[in-house]
Amino acid sequence: MLLRTRNLTANYGQFRALFGVDIAVAAGECVAIIGANGAGKSTLMRSITGVIRNGADMVLHRGEPIGALSSAEVMQRGIAMVPEGRRLFPSLTVEENLLIGGQVRKAPGPWNLEAIYDLFPILRERRKNPGTALSGGQQQMVAIGRALMSNPELLLCDEISLGLAPVVIRDIYAALPKIRAGGAAIVVVEQDIGKALAVADRVYCMMEGRVTLVANAADVTRQQIHAAYFGEAA
Amino acid sequence: MYRLTTRTRAGTATAIAALVLVVAGLALPAIASRGVIQDLFFILTMLTLAQIWNLLAGYGGLVSVGQQAFVGLGAYAMFAGVILLGWNPVWAIPLGGLAALVLAVPTAFFAFRLQGAYFAIGTWVIAEVTRLLVAQWKTLGGGTGTSLPREATSNIVGTDMIRTLFSVREAAARDILAYWLALVLVVAVTGGIYWLLRSRLGLALAAVRDNVEAARSVGVDAGRIKWAVFLIAAAATGLTGALIFMQTARISPDAAFAVTDWTAYVIFIVVIGGIGTIEGPILGVIVFFVLRSALADYGSWYLMTLGLIAITVMLFAPKGLWGLISARSGLHLFPVRRKLVGLKIEGGNG
Amino acid sequence: MIWLDTLVQGILLGGLYALFAAGLSLVFGIMRLVNLAHGDLIVFAAYLVLMGVTMLGLSPWIAALVAMPLMFGLGWLLQTVVLNRVLGKDILPPLLVTFGLSVALQNGLLEAFSADSRRIPAGSLEGASLNLGLVTVGVMPLLTFASAIAVIVALNGLFYHTALGRAFRATSDDAVTAGLMGIEPKRIFAMATGIAMVVVTIAALYLGMRSNFDPSIGPARLIYAFEAVIIGGLGSLWGTLAGGVIIGVAQTFGASVNPEWQILAGHIAFLIVMLLKPRGLFPRAVD
Ligand SMILES: Nc1ncnc2c1ncn2[C@@H]1O[C@H](COP(=O)(O)OP(=O)(O)OP(=O)(O)O)[C@@H](O)[C@H]1O
Numbered sequence: 045m046l047l048r049t050r051n052l053t054a055n056y057g058q059f060r061a062l063f064g065v066d067i068a069v070a071a072g073e074c075v076a077i078i079g080a081n082g083a084g085k086s087t088l089m090r091s092i093t094g095v096i097r098n099g100a101d102m103v104l105h106r107g108e109p110i111g112a113l114s115s116a117e118v119m120q121r122g123i124a125m126v127p128e129g130r131r132l133f134p135s136l137t138v139e140e141n142l143l144i145g146g147q148v149r150k151a152p153g154p155w156n157l158e159a160i161y162d163l164f165p166i167l168r169e170r171r172k173n174p175g176t177a178l179s180g181g182q183q184q185m186v187a188i189g190r191a192l193m194s195n196p197e198l199l200l201c202d203e204i205s206l207g208l209a210p211v212v213i214r215d216i217y218a219a220l221p222k223i224r225a226g227g228a229a230i231v232v233v234e235q236d237i238g239k240a241l242a243v244a245d246r247v248y249c250m251m252e253g254r255v256t257l258v259a260n261a262a263d264v265t266r267q268q269i270h271a272a273y274f275g276e277a278a
Numbered sequence: 279m280y281r282l283t284t285r286t287r288a289g290t291a292t293a294i295a296a297l298v299l300v301v302a303g304l305a306l307p308a309i310a311s312r313g314v315i316q317d318l319f320f321i322l323t324m325l326t327l328a329q330i331w332n333l334l335a336g337y338g339g340l341v342s343v344g345q346q347a348f349v350g351l352g353a354y355a356m357f358a359g360v361i362l363l364g365w366n367p368v369w370a371i372p373l374g375g376l377a378a379l380v381l382a383v384p385t386a387f388f389a390f391r392l393q394g395a396y397f398a399i400g401t402w403v404i405a406e407v408t409r410l411l412v413a414q415w416k417t418l419g420g421g422t423g424t425s426l427p428r429e430a431t432s433n434i435v436g437t438d439m440i441r442t443l444f445s446v447r448e449a450a451a452r453d454i455l456a457y458w459l460a461l462v463l464v465v466a467v468t469g470g471i472y473w474l475l476r477s478r479l480g481l482a483l484a485a486v487r488d489n490v491e492a493a494r495s496v497g498v499d500a501g502r503i504k505w506a507v508f509l510i511a512a513a514a515t516g517l518t519g520a521l522i523f524m525q526t527a528r529i530s531p532d533a534a535f536a537v538t539d540w541t542a543y544v545i546f547i548v549v550i551g552g553i554g555t556i557e558g559p560i561l562g563v564i565v566f567f568v569l570r571s572a573l574a575d576y577g578s579w580y581l582m583t584l585g586l587i588a589i590t591v592m593l594f595a596p597k598g599l600w601g602l603i604s605a606r607s608g609l610h611l612f613p614v615r616r617k618l619v620g621l622k623i624e625g626g627n628g
Numbered sequence: 629m630i631w632l633d634t635l636v637q638g639i640l641l642g643g644l645y646a647l648f649a650a651g652l653s654l655v656f657g658i659m660r661l662v663n664l665a666h667g668d669l670i671v672f673a674a675y676l677v678l679m680g681v682t683m684l685g686l687s688p689w690i691a692a693l694v695a696m697p698l699m700f701g702l703g704w705l706l707q708t709v710v711l712n713r714v715l716g717k718d719i720l721p722p723l724l725v726t727f728g729l730s731v732a733l734q735n736g737l738l739e740a741f742s743a744d745s746r747r748i749p750a751g752s753l754e755g756a757s758l759n760l761g762l763v764t765v766g767v768m769p770l771l772t773f774a775s776a777i778a779v780i781v782a783l784n785g786l787f788y789h790t791a792l793g794r795a796f797r798a799t800s801d802d803a804v805t806a807g808l809m810g811i812e813p814k815r816i817f818a819m820a821t822g823i824a825m826v827v828v829t830i831a832a833l834y835l836g837m838r839s840n841f842d843p844s845i846g847p848a849r850l851i852y853a854f855e856a857v858i859i860g861g862l863g864s865l866w867g868t869l870a871g872g873v874i875i876g877v878a879q880t881f882g883a884s885v886n887p888e889w890q891i892l893a894g895h896i897a898f899l900i901v902m903l904l905k906p907r908g909l910f911p912r913a914v915d
């Protein structure tokens with residue numbers, strides 16, 4: 045298994061946000077994580093990437109414990125993240141934002157500046173602009189490109205459609221199959237259940253810090269999702 | 279019947295112990311040597327400055343590196359009152375507090391425009407400017423400084439009484455008087471801060487320190503509280519400065535505005551003892567004094583050690599020695615936290 | 629034309645202050661760290677260079693070159709072992725730690741080198757001057773100013789045109805997200821402090837060649853340096869130069885009226901700028 049969490053718990057001070065979460069992602073797979081606001085999806089992403097540190101055994105990468113590693117160390121193992129809210133570096137231009145993604149770890153693979161510009165052509169025109177001078181959708185493209193620059197094995201995307209117009213969301217989601225074709229496994233955290241099910245092989249639903257549903261995207265039913273999402277029988 | 283109280287058994291014990299200590303302290307000159315009285319004077323004045331700085335930084339979040347401005351100006355104002363106005367030194371001490379208060383107004387006006395680190399540096403620059411300006415004051419000795427005139431030091435209010443009471447010489451009587459005043463000052467300052475922290479202002483202060491935005495949203499005016507704390511601290515620092523230099527009877531800009539003596543040491547005392555507690559500075563000043571006595575013969579090694587200890591404490595025990603003690607024992611000699619007490623419904627008396 | 633002469637001397641003096649300040653500006657800009665020991669570190673480096681000159685018989689320039697890697701290592705260690713542990717949202721811990729370091733350094737130097745004032749011998753350069761027609765300027769001040777510009781150009785080049793500089797800016801913007809890029813913020817901070825100490829060595833060389841120094845003069849240099857950084861605006865190195873020049877010019881004009889007003893005039897210039905522009909002359913857009 046490429047990535048696995050095992051009985052993962054996470055706290056913010058006294059407040060517990062995750063209660064024993066188990067998920068697994070196989071190489072090349074696309075997994076969706078859905079759940080209402082505050083369900084703990086972003087906390088799960090932060091715990092995997094070492095932004096929140098945990099017990100070493102709670103997160104395993106190819107069977108090795110990485111739960112206690114720093115986010116830099118996790119990233120250098122090939123796990124890249126598109127963080128919630130995009131978080132571009134305001135002092136860096138678009139191109140510098142992309143370059144910094146592949147500056148420390150640069151594994152062999154399909155992704156480099158040219159490939160990113162081919163994936164999102166608008167960025168090529170705006171390469172000299174400060175990252176924060178772009179529209180929300182363009183910023184999201186930069187954030188995805190930035191994470192791809194290291195040619196990660198696993199790409200974690202936290203709410204890449206948040207606050208974007210439907211046409212822009214379509215463009216961004218259109219990139220996901222190309223990214224998979226490049227060999228990366230993908231985890232998409234998504235509020236939009238339809239979008240999530242359309243791209244994913246499997247889906248996890250979270251509620252109040254726990255996984256309430258694991259299913260294949262192809263055969264999960266509306267009722268099952270409704271029950272897992274809201275915690276009630278439909 | 280429930281009520282909010284900050285009273286604890288340790289707190290009551292502290293109050294009694296403090297009372298006993300103060301009474302004993304007042305009577306001490308009857309048996310103690312002049313050297314002991316001078317040491318105690320030093321300890322008490324440093325403790326006063328430490329409590330004040332702790333109020334500013336530990337409780338108010340105002341990290342000033344310029345408190346020497348108020349020590350120095352307070353001292354110079356006292357000298358001015360004696361030399362220029364012919365006042366008795368004891369009556370000139372309040373002038374020191376007043377002068378520091380007056381300086382604090384433009385200082386606050388300027389420094390409160392600056393954030394965080396800028397604030398710290400801003401206060402330091404103002405202290406430097408004050409020092410350089412005072413060094414231009416030729417009637418008070420300019421850059422080389424001056425001494426209190428003989429006529430003034432020889433008939434300070436109360437020294438005659440002390441001389442007959444303890445049958446000591448004039449200089450020793452002056453030390454005893456200064457020591458008594460220092461004792462009164464430290465009790466007033468510590469008690470005042472304790473009272474402040476237990477009052478509504480104390481709650482507001484904690485709210486402001488923890489989160490200015492949140493405090494504002496519940497109706498606490500952070501700006502006004504900071505002003506109040508800054509001005510009170512400045513006035514008290516000025517009084518302390520005036521008292522310190524009444525005892526030495528000699529002043530110079532470099533001594534009166536020394537960043538090392540009046541800010542660095544004071545900060546070390548607070549940090550080593552434990553910032554944000556009233557107990558901390560008390561413990562800190564004891565450690566400071568013991569170190570000073572133990573390493574007195576080693577000159578600059580002493581200061582080097584002090585600096586290194588402060589660093590070590592900050593790294594490994596950021597809440598200071600008192601933090602370590604109270605974490606182990608749960609002891610709070612000056613309880614400021616409120617807790618709910620009341621009668622149990624079933625007739626208990628807890 | 630006396631005022632023109634004063635102006636030129638002031639500008640050149642500003643170069644020295646900019647050198648004092650450049651390292652501070654770098655560290656302050658990247659990690660918002662207030663290093664109250666910066667002035668004492670300059671003095672420490674001056675003694676290091678002096679030792680190279682007196683004990684190894686090196687020329688001051690070579691001695692400074694030798695001291696640079698040592699100072700880099702010292703800065704790197706200082707950041708890794710001490711400062712990284714206290715960096716955070718609260719500015720108090722780093723402030724207190726560097727204050728402790730300042731006092732410890734001053735007294736350590738006092739113990740090692742006594743309170744006697746010393747000077748790095750600069751040979752024939754010491755009194756040399758250059759006639760520029762309208763004004764005559766000392767070669768040493770001119771060299772100092774040129775070095776300040778060279779240092780700022782080099783630091784800006786590093787900052788804006790290298791991968792390391794990119795990592796500096798990214799970490800300064802958002803250390804958590806920089807971590808997600810594989811950048812270890814603490815390592816970046818250690819590099820930054822190391823580089824700042826190299827700049828400190830250059831500042832120390834000129835400090836020691838231009839005037840006497842002793843263990844106690846660090847804090848005053850720190851204040852000038854901070855004033856220059858704050859006047860210039862957080863993170864702008866050219867702003868730092870401008871800040872240094874403003875203080876230098878204010879000081880020389882103050883001194884030309886009354887020698888006792890030199891330092892005072894510099895501080896007052898700082899206070900005026902702060903009253904008018906609390907964020908400095910060239911603040912960065914993002915902060
Ligand atoms: N920095 C934080 N400090 C304290 N609590 C936090 C913090 N971040 C998140 N939480 C809490 O943890 C819980 C999970 O939050 P999380 O951000 O993981 O949810 P989410 O599923 O990503 O929600 P959303 O869809 O709104 O992004 C929430 O109750 C939230 O209030």
Ligand SMILES: [Mg+2]
Nearest residue numbers: 085086087128
């Ligand atoms: Mg989220």
